[in-house]
Amino acid sequence: MSVQLLRRLFTVDQYYKMLEAGVLKENERVELIRGEIVKMSPIGIHHAACVDRINELFFLRLAKTVTVRVQNPVRLNDNSEPEPDIALLQRRPDFYRTQHPQPEDVFLLIEVSDTTVKYDQEVKIPLYAENNIVEVWLVNLTQKCLEVYRQPTANGYEIVQTFKSGEIVSIQALPNVTFTVDEILGD
Template sequence: MAVQLLRRQFTVAQYHQMVEAGILTEDDRVELLEGEIIEMSPIGRRHAACVDRLNRLFSDRLRERAIVRVQNPVELSDRSEPQPDIALLKPRPDFYEAGHPQPQDILLLVEVADTTVEFDREIKIPLYAKSGVREVWLVDLNQNAIAIYREPSLSVYGQVEELRQGQELTVQAFTDGSFAVDEVLG
């Protein structure tokens, strides 16, 4: 006889209530994905360096054209509030103090992965597609490659391209400038 586990699904509001009640703290490295609270992997040196590199590249080159958010929440639905490594957002005077960015506010999400490549590819990227996020980059530190996902529909992206060192990439929302893959990977 198979045993069936019962899982408790949470909403973003309930997730925030857990923080307010002290059940979860600001120091807990968790995110809410499809109603489940998922513990995030520790950040290694290479991962941190890549995120810092992207932050500097985007901040320097996009200045007033986008808000660069580092490892902060985006609200995709009432059941999902992931924390991508980098989010490029439409500028807003309040810097999203009134509420976390939602899919229509997102110009690009970037996930940097070494130990979480499969999780990001199989869980997070389909979630981003389902939510209508226009563009996602998956920086695979193990393969020294960047997968670019565009044209979301249902839970897949219609366009997927993998770039390697020596190649250039652009943010779909800002086609007037490019970034070298080498700049991102270091």
């Protein structure tokens, strides 16, 4: 006999009410995924350095053409608001002061993974595809490669490419701007 556990799923609005009420702390490392409040892994040294490196690369090459957000929420739907490591967004004069970015605002989301590769591949990336995020990069620090996901469908991404050291990648929305995998990984 199997036991079925009942789960209480939350909306983004309920999630913010918990923050306002003090049930969740402002600096608590959690995100809302498919209605569940998920504790995020601690940020390790290599992970932090990679996020900083990518942020600087984007700042230097894309300044004033896009908005780059680091580890801030993107509202995918009414029950998911993840915090990707990097979000490359359409530029808005208010810098999203009145609402978090939504899928139509996103050019690219990046997840940097060392200890969370499987979770990112099996949970977050399919969630991004379901919500029509046009492009996702998974910086796989353990395998020293960059996984690029494009053309979202309800069942995942139609195009999945893996780039390794020495190879060049561009952002689908900005094809004239290129990066080497070595620049992304820092090798």
